[in-house]
Amino acid sequence: xxxxxxxxxxxxxxxxxxxxxxxxxxxxxxxxxxxxxxxxxxxxxxxxxxxxxxxxxxxxxxxxxxxxxxxxxxxxxxxxxxxxxxxxxxxxxxxxxxxxxxxxxxxxxxxxxxxx
Numbered sequence: 001x002x003x004x005x006x007x008x009x010x011x012x013x014x015x016x017x018x019x020x021x022x023x024x025x026x027x028x029x030x031x032x033x034x035x036x037x038x039x040x041x042x043x044x045x046x047x048x049x050x051x052x053x054x055x056x057x058x059x060x061x062x063x064x065x066x067x068x069x070x071x072x073x074x075x076x077x078x079x080x081x082x083x084x085x086x087x088x089x090x091x092x093x094x095x096x097x098x099x100x101x102x103x104x105x106x107x108x109x110x111x112x113x114x115x116x
Contacts, residue, residue, distance in 0.1 A: 021085060023068070026055035035096050040088040041065035042081045062099070063092035
């Protein structure tokens with residue numbers, strides 16, 4: 001099942017920890033919370049956020065995220081996620097979690113910024 005988060009809720013990490021996957025735009029917070037919780041990410045492209053490509057590239061290189069085709073309508077995007085969720089191996093998320101184990105926000109940011 002998919003549940004949209006309330007738009008006025010600023011504590012998304014509470015929902016992330018209770019999820020089996022996250023459908024989101026690339027961001028430092030979503031990446032670090034998902035990796036810390038061992039949860040795969042399904043990413044949409046994010047315009048007008050310079051770090052977005054670096055975050056996306058790092059998550060894809062760690063094989064703990066998939067890019068959702070933007071050209072699909074929302075219903076088809078959700079179906080795509082359901083069809084492709086099996087392509088993210090929990091071992092990849094565990095490896096990323098170990099790589100960023102402590103201070104994950106800082107380590108993810110440092111790794112991404114080192115590629116700039």
